[in-house]
Amino acid sequence: MTFSAFARRAIFAVALIFANAGLHFAGLAQAAGAFAVGKCGAYGQAFDYPAEAGALAAARKQCKGQCTTVTMKRACAAFAVDMTNPCGAHGYAVKPQISTSLNAATKQCYDFGGKECVIRAWACDAKG
Template structure:
């Protein structure tokens, strides 16, 4: 017995297949682009790069975006969150960064590091999370 499908049923089947292919492509691209880096310089300068194909590419981009003196990459990441904090009262003074699996924990780590370095009014300057796959 041969089954025949109505045109509407064919449209539903084709649409379902296209959706499945698009979903798989998005997940694959997200996993492949899951490297990041944070560069910091003097007086609150920073450069960030996330969702890059490689750590080396993220490293290069973060350095290129950092507009201050003495910029250097302080951390790289793969499928994690990163945060950078500076002392609002003295941006040329204390700073800190954090890295971890959850954004809130990462931001707290950056603030704690800033206060440990002598900051009085530490604030988050930037944060990002890579694709987690």
């Protein structure tokens, strides 16, 4: 039995779609991000890097001073500072969802003595 030209084209198109989807999802698994936080509201962020080391280096480079770095893979990071004293209390969090990371960072800032904690920065690994 022979296939018509239309049937061959349809099979080729479906195979191409599945191959493209496979490449897309393979790229998702390799995405990495990082967030760096420091004193007085300093921060750096990097997301959708092919490897964790590159993301960490990029985030550290943006953050001025002595900074703590955290990684995020398929997650979001948030950094909160006290508006009344930006060099005082602060908090950060990495969570699977942006809303959870924003809330956790703000809560941590208040837990460390902040009076008017606000989000200074946030980032999500967009592949997540």
